[in-house]
Amino acid sequence: MARSPKDTGATSMPRTIDAHRIAVVGGGIGGLVAAYWLAKSGARVTVYEASDQLGGLGTFFQYRNVFLERFYHCMLPSDRHLLGVLRELGLEDQIYWKETSFGFMRDGRLYGLNTPLELLQFSPLSLADRIRVGLTGLWGSVCSSKGLDDVTCVEWLSRLSGRRAFEIFWKPMLQAKFGDRYHEVPALWFWTRFNREKGGGKSECKGYIHGGYRRIIDTLADSIKAHGGTVKLQAPVEKLDLAEDGLLTVHVAQDTPEVFDRAVITAPIFFLRKAMANGRLASVAGQIDTEIDMQGVVNAVLMLRRGFTKHYWVATIDEETPFQGIVESTTLLEKTDTAGVHLAYLMNYVHRTEPRFHQSDAEILEAYVAGLKRLFPDFQDEDVIDRFVFRAPFVEPLYTTGYQQRKPPTVLLSGKLYLATTTQVYPEVTSWNGTVGLVRKVIDELLAEK
Ligand SMILES: Cc1cc2nc3c(=O)[nH]c(=O)nc-3n(C[C@H](O)[C@H](O)[C@H](O)COP(=O)(O)OP(=O)(O)OC[C@H]3O[C@@H](n4cnc5c(N)ncnc54)[C@H](O)[C@@H]3O)c2cc1C
Structure with missing residues (x-):
C-alpha cells in the first residue's frame, strides 16, 4: 500500500x-x-x-482563551506508544513534565500517600497494616503478572495486604472506579495500572502538552487531510x-x-x-x-479562585461524598493552559443506567459543591468562578476474571x-x-x- x-x-x-x-x-x-x-x-x-467535534473522551471545550479537556487528561513517562506518535507528529517538544502527588481523604483528614514515610503516617490503618500495604505495592511492582487475570483484585489484595487493609484502603478505590461490580475485577487490572502509575517504584511524574489535548487532535486531523484523507x-x-x-x-x-x-x-x-x-x-x-458492559462517568469541572490541595489527585471515597476523587490539574498545567484559574475536576464513575447518571447539571453541581464544603469547611460559593458538567456513557469495560x-x-x-x-x-x-x-x-x- x-x-x-x-x-x-x-x-x-x-x-x-x-x-x-x-x-x-x-x-x-x-x-x-x-x-x-x-x-x-x-x-x-x-x-x-x-x-460535532473530534477527540472522543479526550475532547475539549473552550474556556476564555484556552481549550480545556472535558475530562482531565495527562500522560505518563511510560506512555511509549502515545509519545511515539507525538514524536512522529513533531509535538514531542511541546510536552512538559512535572512531579505530581496523590492524596487520600478519610474522615475529613488529608493524607499524602507518595513516600514510604507518608504511608507509615497513614493512621486509619494499624502500623502492621501500613507495612503490609507498602509491601503489597513493592510486590506489585516486581511480581509477574502471570495468572492474575484469573484472580480477583479482592482475593489478591486481601491476601497480600490483609482483609482489614483491603477494606479500608483498596476496596474504596476499586468501588470508586467500578461501583458494586468491583468484586469481579481481575488482579491483572490493578497490576498494570499500578505499574503504569508508579513506573516501577519511581516518583510520580505526569505530562501535559502546551495548548492542551486539542493540539494533538488538530495536528492529527490536519495530517490526515494533508495525506488526502477526509474527516466527516x-x-x-x-x-x-x-x-x-x-x-x-x-x-x-x-x-x-x-x-x-x-x-x-x-x-x-x-x-x-x-x-x-x-x-x-x-x-x-x-x-x-x-x-461485555462498560462503566460511565459524570464529571464536573470547577474554575476556582484558589486550589484545595497540592496533590494532582485526591481520593475522596466515603458514603457521603458524591464524587470519588478530585483532580486538581492546576498542579500540573501551566497557567497559560488554564486561563489563569485553578482547575478542579470532580469525577464520579457511574453506570449509564443509574439515576445519578441522569441527574440534571444543576443537581449534580449542587451535590458536588455541598460535598466539597463538607470536605473543605472554609470553601465558599464565592471561590467558584465557573462550572461545567460532562458525562460519558462508555469509558471502560467492567472487567471480570x-x-x-x-x-x-x-x-x-x-x-x-x-x-x-x-x-x-x-x-x-x-x-x-x-x-x-x-x-x-x-x-x-x-x-x-x-
Ligand atoms: C474521566 C476520564 C479521565 C481520563 N483520563 C485520562 C488520562 O489522564 N490519560 C489518558 O491517556 N486517558 C485518559 N482517559 C481515557 C481516554 O480518554 C480513553 O481511553 C480514550 O480517549 C479512548 O479513545 P478511543 O478513540 O478508543 O474512544 P473514544 O474516545 O470513546 O472515541 C470514540 C469516538 O467514536 C464516536 N462514535 C460513537 N458512535 C459512533 C458512530 N456510530 N459513528 C461514528 N462515530 C461514533 C464517538 O463520538 C467518539 O468520538 C480518561 C477518560 C475519562 C472518561
Missing part, C-alpha cells in the same frame, strides 16, 4: 490506491491515529465521527453491510451509502450489533461477547473489518497510550493482509 510517486494526495488517485478505500468509524484518539497511519500508508481514508463530523454510522461484490457499505442517516474496501471500527462496540443486524455482516457481530480470553478480536472479517476499541485495550490501562498501542497492532494486521 505504498504511496505512488504520481499520487497528488487529492483527486486523481491511481487504481492501486483507489483499491484501498478505508472507512474509520469514530474520531477519538483511536480513530484519528488509525486514519493518520493508514493515510500515511497511501490509503484513501474517510473518518466518520458521530459528534456529525456523521454517525448507522449501518455497515457487505455488498455482493465484497465491498463494504457505510450508511450515515440520509446520506447515500459510501463504498469501501475495508473498515476500522473504533467507536464503542454497542452500536455495532445494531449497525450490522439484518445484513451480510450479522454473524460477524456475533464474535463480540454480549456480556478471564477477560483476557473474552475481549473482542481485532480482526472481525479478514481483509475487511477490523476492531480497535477500549474493550480490547486490557490488560493495558484504558488511556490514550493503551489505545494507540492497540491501533498500531490493528493497522499492522490490516497492512499485512493487503
Whole structure:
C-alpha cells in the first residue's frame, strides 16, 4: 500500500490506491491515529465521527482563551506508544513534565500517600497494616503478572495486604472506579495500572502538552487531510453491510451509502450489533461477547479562585461524598493552559443506567459543591468562578476474571473489518497510550493482509 510517486494526495488517485478505500468509524484518539497511519500508508481514508467535534473522551471545550479537556487528561513517562506518535507528529517538544502527588481523604483528614514515610503516617490503618500495604505495592511492582487475570483484585489484595487493609484502603478505590461490580475485577487490572502509575517504584511524574489535548487532535486531523484523507463530523454510522461484490457499505442517516474496501471500527462496540443486524455482516457481530458492559462517568469541572490541595489527585471515597476523587490539574498545567484559574475536576464513575447518571447539571453541581464544603469547611460559593458538567456513557469495560480470553478480536472479517476499541485495550490501562498501542497492532494486521 505504498504511496505512488504520481499520487497528488487529492483527486486523481491511481487504481492501486483507489483499491484501498478505508472507512474509520469514530474520531477519538483511536480513530484519528488509525486514519493518520493508514493515510500515511497511501490509503484513501474517510473518518466518520458521530459528534460535532473530534477527540472522543479526550475532547475539549473552550474556556476564555484556552481549550480545556472535558475530562482531565495527562500522560505518563511510560506512555511509549502515545509519545511515539507525538514524536512522529513533531509535538514531542511541546510536552512538559512535572512531579505530581496523590492524596487520600478519610474522615475529613488529608493524607499524602507518595513516600514510604507518608504511608507509615497513614493512621486509619494499624502500623502492621501500613507495612503490609507498602509491601503489597513493592510486590506489585516486581511480581509477574502471570495468572492474575484469573484472580480477583479482592482475593489478591486481601491476601497480600490483609482483609482489614483491603477494606479500608483498596476496596474504596476499586468501588470508586467500578461501583458494586468491583468484586469481579481481575488482579491483572490493578497490576498494570499500578505499574503504569508508579513506573516501577519511581516518583510520580505526569505530562501535559502546551495548548492542551486539542493540539494533538488538530495536528492529527490536519495530517490526515494533508495525506488526502477526509474527516466527516456529525456523521454517525448507522449501518455497515457487505455488498455482493465484497465491498463494504457505510450508511450515515440520509446520506447515500459510501463504498469501501475495508473498515476500522473504533467507536464503542454497542452500536455495532445494531449497525450490522439484518445484513451480510450479522454473524460477524456475533464474535463480540454480549456480556461485555462498560462503566460511565459524570464529571464536573470547577474554575476556582484558589486550589484545595497540592496533590494532582485526591481520593475522596466515603458514603457521603458524591464524587470519588478530585483532580486538581492546576498542579500540573501551566497557567497559560488554564486561563489563569485553578482547575478542579470532580469525577464520579457511574453506570449509564443509574439515576445519578441522569441527574440534571444543576443537581449534580449542587451535590458536588455541598460535598466539597463538607470536605473543605472554609470553601465558599464565592471561590467558584465557573462550572461545567460532562458525562460519558462508555469509558471502560467492567472487567471480570478471564477477560483476557473474552475481549473482542481485532480482526472481525479478514481483509475487511477490523476492531480497535477500549474493550480490547486490557490488560493495558484504558488511556490514550493503551489505545494507540492497540491501533498500531490493528493497522499492522490490516497492512499485512493487503
Ligand atoms: C474521566 C476520564 C479521565 C481520563 N483520563 C485520562 C488520562 O489522564 N490519560 C489518558 O491517556 N486517558 C485518559 N482517559 C481515557 C481516554 O480518554 C480513553 O481511553 C480514550 O480517549 C479512548 O479513545 P478511543 O478513540 O478508543 O474512544 P473514544 O474516545 O470513546 O472515541 C470514540 C469516538 O467514536 C464516536 N462514535 C460513537 N458512535 C459512533 C458512530 N456510530 N459513528 C461514528 N462515530 C461514533 C464517538 O463520538 C467518539 O468520538 C480518561 C477518560 C475519562 C472518561
